[in-house]
Each structure stands twice: as C-alpha cells, then as structure tokens.
Amino acid sequence: MTKGRVTVIDIAKAAGVSKSTVSLVLQGSPLVSEATRSKVNAAMRDLGYVYNRGAANLRQPSAKSKIIGVVVNDLTNSFFAELAVGVDMVVQSAGFVQFLSNTSENIDRQREVIASMREHGISGLIVSPARATEAADFKPLVAAGIPVVVVVRSLPGSKVSSIVSDNAGGTAAAVEHLASLGHTRIAFLGGFPDTAVFEERLAGYVDGMNAAGLGFRQELVVSSAPSRAGGADAIGWAMAMSDRPTAAVCFNDAVAFGACDGLRARHMEPGRDFAVVGFDDVIEAQTAVPALTTISVDPQSMGRRAAQLLLKQINAGKAEPESVTTAVRLVVRESCGAAERKSGRKMA
Amino acid sequence: MTKGRVTVIDIAKAAGVSKSTVSLVLQGSPLVSEATRSKVNAAMRDLGYVYNRGAANLRQPSAKSKIIGVVVNDLTNSFFAELAVGVDMVVQSAGFVQFLSNTSENIDRQREVIASMREHGISGLIVSPARATEAADFKPLVAAGIPVVVVVRSLPGSKVSSIVSDNAGGTAAAVEHLASLGHTRIAFLGGFPDTAVFEERLAGYVDGMNAAGLGFRQELVVSSAPSRAGGADAIGWAMAMSDRPTAAVCFNDAVAFGACDGLRARHMEPGRDFAVVGFDDVIEAQTAVPALTTISVDPQSMGRRAAQLLLKQINAGKAEPESVTTAVRLVVRESCGAAERKSGRKMA
DNA sequence: ATGGTAATTTGGAACGTTCCAATTATTCCT
DNA sequence: AGGAATAATTGGAACGTTCCAAATTACCAT
Numbered sequence: 001m002t003k004g005r006v007t008v009i010d011i012a013k014a015a016g017v018s019k020s021t022v023s024l025v026l027q028g029s030p031l032v033s034e035a036t037r038s039k040v041n042a043a044m045r046d047l048g049y050v051y052n053r054g055a056a057n058l059r060q061p062s063a064k065s066k067i068i069g070v071v072v073n074d075l076t077n078s079f080f081a082e083l084a085v086g087v088d089m090v091v092q093s094a095g096f097v098q099f100l101s102n103t104s105e106n107i108d109r110q111r112e113v114i115a116s117m118r119e120h121g122i123s124g125l126i127v128s129p130a131r132a133t134e135a136a137d138f139k140p141l142v143a144a145g146i147p148v149v150v151v152v153r154s155l156p157g158s159k160v161s162s163i164v165s166d167n168a169g170g171t172a173a174a175v176e177h178l179a180s181l182g183h184t185r186i187a188f189l190g191g192f193p194d195t196a197v198f199e200e201r202l203a204g205y206v207d208g209m210n211a212a213g214l215g216f217r218q219e220l221v222v223s224s225a226p227s228r229a230g231g232a233d234a235i236g237w238a239m240a241m242s243d244r245p246t247a248a249v250c251f252n253d254a255v256a257f258g259a260c261d262g263l264r265a266r267h268m269e270p271g272r273d274f275a276v277v278g279f280d281d282v283i284e285a286q287t288a289v290p291a292l293t294t295i296s297v298d299p300q301s302m303g304r305r306a307a308q309l310l311l312k313q314i315n316a317g318k319a320e321p322e323s324v325t326t327a328v329r330l331v332v333r334e335s336c337g338a339a340e341r342k343s344g345r346k347m348a
Numbered sequence: 349m350t351k352g353r354v355t356v357i358d359i360a361k362a363a364g365v366s367k368s369t370v371s372l373v374l375q376g377s378p379l380v381s382e383a384t385r386s387k388v389n390a391a392m393r394d395l396g397y398v399y400n401r402g403a404a405n406l407r408q409p410s411a412k413s414k415i416i417g418v419v420v421n422d423l424t425n426s427f428f429a430e431l432a433v434g435v436d437m438v439v440q441s442a443g444f445v446q447f448l449s450n451t452s453e454n455i456d457r458q459r460e461v462i463a464s465m466r467e468h469g470i471s472g473l474i475v476s477p478a479r480a481t482e483a484a485d486f487k488p489l490v491a492a493g494i495p496v497v498v499v500v501r502s503l504p505g506s507k508v509s510s511i512v513s514d515n516a517g518g519t520a521a522a523v524e525h526l527a528s529l530g531h532t533r534i535a536f537l538g539g540f541p542d543t544a545v546f547e548e549r550l551a552g553y554v555d556g557m558n559a560a561g562l563g564f565r566q567e568l569v570v571s572s573a574p575s576r577a578g579g580a581d582a583i584g585w586a587m588a589m590s591d592r593p594t595a596a597v598c599f600n601d602a603v604a605f606g607a608c609d610g611l612r613a614r615h616m617e618p619g620r621d622f623a624v625v626g627f628d629d630v631i632e633a634q635t636a637v638p639a640l641t642t643i644s645v646d647p648q649s650m651g652r653r654a655a656q657l658l659l660k661q662i663n664a665g666k667a668e669p670e671s672v673t674t675a676v677r678l679v680v681r682e683s684c685g686a687a688e689r690k691s692g693r694k695m696a
Numbered sequence: 697a698t699g700g701t702a703a704t705t706t707g708g709a710a711c712g713t714t715c716c717a718a719t720t721a722t723t724c725c726t
Numbered sequence: 727a728g729g730a731a732t733a734a735t736t737g738g739a740a741c742g743t744t745c746c747a748a749a750t751t752a753c754c755a756t
Contacts, residue, residue, distance in 0.1 A: 007493070007712055018736045022716060033734065048488065051467045054402040054413075055712035058741040067468070074432075075436070075510045078631075081429035088423070088450050092457070100448035102436050109440070116445045119399045121413070140396065145351070206432075284632055355742055366706045371744060381704065403742035406711040 003046045006047045015043040026051065061077040062121045062146065063314050066096045068307070069117040071110060075102040078283055080128060083151065086303020087126055094311055096123070103130045111137070118146070119261040124310045126303075128152040135159075150308035151306045152325075154196055161313065161321045163306045167197060167279075170295035170328040174249040175208025177293075177330055181338050183247040183275060184214055189234040189259055191251030198223070198251065199277065205249055226251050231258020232265075239266060247275035247336070253282045253294055260290075260335065275336040290334035292337030301338040302326050354395045363391040374399065410469045410494065411662050415443045416655070417465040419458060419475040421501075423450040426631055426665070427647045428476060431499065434651020435474055442659055444471070451478045459485070466494070472658045474651075476500040479543070483507075497663035502544050502671075509661065509669045511654045515545055515627075516552030518643035518676040522597040522625040523556025525641075527680055529686050531595040531623060532562055532642045536569040537582040537607055539599030546571070546599065549627065550621035553597055574599050579606020580613075588613060601630045601642055608638075608683065623684040638682035650674050 008026070012019040017036055017123055024032045025040045032040075043049075057065050068091050072080040088098050089171075099117055103110040110130045117125065124147040131135075135158030138148050142160060150162040171188075188205045191198040206216045220274050222237045224230035231250060235258070238245055250256040256278030260270040270276050271290040278285060281296035313319035332338055356374070360367040362429055365384055372380045373388045380388075396587040405413050418435055420428040436446050451458040458478045462485075465473065474496040477485075483506030486496050492509060498510040519536075525533050536553045539546040554564045570585045572578035575607060583606070586593055595677075598604035604626030608618040618624045626633060629644035653674060661667035680686055 009712080018737050019713085021734080024735085027714085031734065036734080050463075053467045054404075054405040054469055054714055056714070057402040058400075058401070058406065059708080059714040066464075075429055075433050076426075078424075078426050078429065081423055081426060082449070085423050087451055092449070092461070097447060097461070097468065098449060099445060100432070101440070101446060102433055113440070113445070115398075119401045120445065121400070121402055125535075144398075288636075357742080367743085368706050375744085379704065384704085398726085400742055404744070406742080407744040
C-alpha cells in the first residue's frame, strides 16, 4: 500500500522502461516491441494501475476526452430513457462514456448542465432541448469546436446537426391507412399549433388527405394540449360537429388515449365505433385496451443514429452540420378497427 | 480568437493579478478582497473562460472531481430511469454531475463501465448491480477510498453501503390485505429462487401467511422467470393444482401482468375471479386494465436517498458502510378485487 | 514615524500524462 | 565489416490547475 496512486512512472520503473514507453503502450502504438509491451502490461496488472484521463486530457484536444454529454428534457418519459439507451450502446462500444443529465424541461438547469459538461471537457453533445431553447444557446459550444447533435425537437435557425423523426411521413401514412379502411371524414386532434412538431405532423395529415382525394378542411383539425386531458377535450369538440368524423389521427399517444376516454364517455368503443391513431408508440400503447394503432418512432434507434452522427463528427475533427430525419412506421393494432385479431402473442 | 483556450493565466493577465489569485477566486476563497474578486470575475466573463476540471483534479483528491457515477442494470425499465432521475436531482443540486451507464444485465459491460468511470476519477458510485455481481467486484473501489452505494439489489457479503426496499415488508402487507379480503389459498408466483430479492419477498410472504394464521405450504409457491411470460406460465401451474388458489402475490409487476394474461386465457377475469397483487408499481400498473394492485417502491425517492447517502460519505472522507431499507407501500387498485370503484379520475 | 499584526497577494513546484526531438539498438545490404 | 536505413526507446518540456511558503500591502496603536 504505497501512499499515492500508482502512476505511469511507477510502472515504468517496475517494467524497467521509460515512462514514454509506457505511454506508448497505453495508446496501443505499433512502435513498441511485443516483448516490452507485455512486460509493461504485466506491470500494470500487478500494480493495479488505473489510467488517469484527467491528466491525459491536459495534453490532448478535448475530442479525445472520450466523454460525450447527453441532455434530455424528461428522463421520466420512457421515450427519452430509451433514447439514452440507444446512445449509450454505440457510445460505449466506441470506448466513450456517457454523461447523462435531465433538465426536466427547465432551461436554466439546461444551461447549468451544459456548462458543467463543458468544464469536464466533453467531446460532443447530444441534446433534446428543453422548451424555449434558443438556437444561440449552442453557439459557444460550436465556436469551441465541440460537435452538437440536436434530437427529437429541431432547433429553428441553429447551425448544428439534428435528428428528428419523419413527422409528416408518419401522419400521412396514418391518414392513408384510415382512408384505405373506408373512412372519409378523418380529423386531426390535439397539439399546440405554435410548435415545429405540430406543424410537421399537421402538414403530413394535409398531404395525406389530399393524396387520398379527400381534400383538407380546416374544421377537422382541433388543437388542444398534447395530453390525455387535451385529447378528451378535442374528441368532445369533434363529436359536437354536425357532420361528425369517423376517425382521427392524434398529435401523440397521450392525446389518443384521451380521445379513447372521451369516446367511451359517449358510449362509443374506440376501434369499433370510431378509429383512432396515435403517434410515438409509447410502451403503454401495446398493453392498453384497445391496443393503440400508432406511429412508431423507435427512440432507441434514434439514439443510436444520433450517437453515430456525433462520433462521425468528432472523428472528422470538424464536420458540416447535417440533418437527418429518421423513418417512422405505422403499427396497426386495435384502436383503428383493422386489427389482425390476436395474431399469436409470443411466449417463452 | 486566440488559438488555444483561455486559461487562468490569461485572465490573470487581463485582470492584472497573479494566477494564484484567480485560483483563489475560482474556489470562492474568503482571502481575496471584494475589489479584486469582481475584477477577476469580469475578466472571466469577457474572455469566455471555462474552468478545466481535468487540470484541477490533477492536484486534488478525487473526492473533488464532482463526478458521481451511476450504473444501472436496465435503463429501459422505467423503474431504473426514475431512480436515475432521483439521483440526478440531489446530485445536481450539490454541484455534482452524473455519469450514467447501463449494463443491460451484462457483467462484463459492468466491469468495463466501472473501470472507465474510475479513469475519469469519479468521487463516488451508485450501482444497481447486474446479476451475478460478486461482492469482490467493488473491492478495488473501496480500497481506493471511493464510496460505493449499492441500490435495489443487495450484495451478500460486501462491505459497501446499500439501499434496498423493504421487500419482506411489502409482500407481507400484500398477504395481509388479501387475507383481509377473505382469501385463504394465496399463492406466491414468479421470480428466480437464487436471488436475494426473491428470498426476501418470499420470506415476507411466509411471514404474512403465518401472521394471518393461514400457514405456509410449499406447493403454493411457483417460481418462474421474472417476466410477463414467466407470470403466464406460473399462473398456469397454479390453476392446474387440485386445490386452486384464489389469489396470488407476484414477484413483480411483470409477473403479475403475465398472470393476468394467463387468467384471461382461461376465461377468468383478474380482480373478479382471482386476485392478483404485483410488486414495484411500474407506471403501466395504474393504466392497465384492470389497474394493478401492487407494492409501490417509489424509485425516485430511493434514488434521492442513495445520492444523499453517497454525498454524505464523500464529504465525510471515509464513512462507515451503512444499510438502509426504504419503506414500501401497498397501493390498492382493481386487480385484487377490492377497488374503490372509479374514485374520480383527475383531469386538467 | 514605528513596530506589530492582520489581510492580501504571489511565485514557484507539483499533479500524471502526451508529444517532440533526439538517442540508441537492430537489421539489411553490398 | 561498414554504413545506411529502420525499429525502439527515451529524456525533457508542456498542459492548466492548486497548494505552499514567502512576500507584500494595509491597518492600528503606540
């Protein structure tokens, strides 16, 4: 038990080489002979050496810190937890480690967290921005040459890379599916009209309606809070129309669940008397009754994509901002009335 | 745009003081006069200084790295995501930052991840160990004076602190509740018998049965994988008994959901024809149909507790290992047949 | 003014690593 | 065997901070 921790010098002494050689071994340089390499490795094992990245980072550009920061706006939401898992997968196998923080939608906390990450010398940042995040908030980062990838919520005029799901494509597919089931009066329910995500999903809906030859009618879109309660509200408005819709694509799954609640309150059974389609495919979507037909965005693969893009930029030194939109998939379950009845639930 | 990053020396120059003084300001020392302090702060702001913790850690004991590591065995499980959120809360407000990694129950990955965290000089570690983790795995950490707090799963003979929920108390309460509803043949379903958590929950069940004067019968406990599929399996065995049980306390919520599936497959309605109680209170528990009666463990507060304990140990320099078990609460919903019918679902 | 004390400030010398230029060992060719 | 080339190794000198001991300044009571 020597007092201080064991350093590269200690193992150099033990292996009978110089500290420089040890350093070479540490970074797997091909310059060192096989013989010395194994001698050094043995010494490291014997003395219980642990690499001190802090010291190393002092000499190297921050791109080699092997830390990547991940900031999400709501880790409680399993969507983001899964996203983080996806990021962790690729990041970990690339020898990086993940700094994860949660902002709880609080922009001040977001600032603090990002500042803290900078102090620790992150090589790159993946962030799902809290509401009201400004494009300018990431200026200092990119100025310092730290790659940033924004996920889930795109940031208006910022010069950073972003990965968002194909919102328009998703709602368009939902409309197409409903139309193919014979529905002609299809509503768009829920969401706040002043957000980018709403605009995209609505645009997809409009495209879908036109593509199906049903045309777009403003009165069929009723906005509301993007929550369960909002959904119940929205369906109420829809049911009060003189010429009622028979189906709805909802802003997200929460709204869709709310719509189902509202339908039942009016003695209508979702999936039988009215078709509803959600967006996101949260876990509850498959276990709910009826199981929710929805647009699946697979947060985990989104996380992987984001991490891959980030790593690419880190390795490239300085990379051009790039925007990718990830594919999205309609998963048909029961709430749209087109279910394949109980098609084999798998079991160990 | 000077080439390198701005250092403490740059701002010393700009503020007309020495680097030592700047350092003093950085650590909020009372030794520096108000006048110089603000001069220095101004310079920092002007030059866009960012503190380099790596360099600082070189001179300081690792307890001051302000990084705490969090390792969970399954971030996909919202239980652990919530736990991480709880940790993050207290850790963040103490000025620390959280390194979060996911082992996916893989012990090799766990080793890698912890090694990586050590390299980064974490001040402490909170870990929910992957299956088959040995007590010895944390020896090097504690030898190096790094506090470790084990959560959720206790580690047999290790000398580290731990925070686990009151497993025995939980199942005992579940049995008591079922007995009070008039059930006499109560099964214990699911879980692998070779885990500490299983033992504890089973022990509580046994205690509960004895306390209710029902006695313990080995044939009423049927183990299985702690998953939905396992639960369906287990209920199958239970239903095949000559003298069927009328209620079951399940190893966890997943098993309970599986049991419900199995019940329905046999044309029995959980909550009406058979009482089911789960354990964990995952989010789906309240939205499922029927809503699941279960033992709530509040992962978030568990995370907070763990973080507080860890911080205490970090500040104390070297602290005695301490084990706390967190209280647990029976939340009665519909699946046990004792529901308060639809007692006001809150909305907006 | 003068000494004494308290309040501030300040140069190095670490910390553990990587990089560079330079050195030494080894191999190959004629 | 001699030298050129190549392969391995190696001493510093950084990196940006904190700490220590020492130096300076300010303040007071004589």
